[in-house]
Amino acid sequence: MNNEIFKESKKRAPSQRDRILNLLREKGDKGILNIELVDICIGYRSRIAELYQMGYKIDVENVEQGVCIYTLKEEPETPRTNIPSAVSVVMEEIQSSYDGSITADDLAAILNNMNFNIVRKHGSFKAS
CATH class of the missing domain: 1.10.1200 (Non-ribosomal Peptide Synthetase Peptidyl Carrier Protein; Chain A)
Structure with missing residues (x-):
């Protein structure tokens, strides 16, 4: 029974990549700090890399040692899916x-x- 509940909740929950993309959209030109992205996913850099591969243009700027800000600059008309x-x-x-x-x-x-x-x-x- 727990396995079925897990499968159902996984279908409804947005993926980590989708959550990061939605947050980048929400933050706009202000961007989002990497220390905030860790709350979504410890491996946020892999999810950002996937977005790059899909065609999203994301700037990264170092704020201070170990802290950087990601800003969504452009979205592809049709994101690539066969990476x-x-x-x-x-x-x-x-x-x-x-x-x-x-x-x-x-x-x-x-x-x-x-x-x-x-x-x-x-x-x-x-x-x-």
Whole structure:
């Protein structure tokens, strides 16, 4: 029974990304501080990145060390929904520009040029 209640509430509750987008719209030119976005979602930067990929233009400005403000500047006419994974984008670049074979330096350059950052998946680091 609890599982059914959870599924139903999840259908009705707006996603974290939608909540962040709605808040950005509400705040307008004033923007929203990152410390406020943490109240919606600890991983707010991932949700902002998804919005970028969907075509939303969002400015970020450092206010002071560790604090920044996000401001929605422009919305796409039709948000993109078929966003390729970072891995597939990198693989496509390797296949098209490097004939499928690259060095470690090449990979570092690709990631840097595409503004990609490598992070571990949640739970992937286990203490020995």
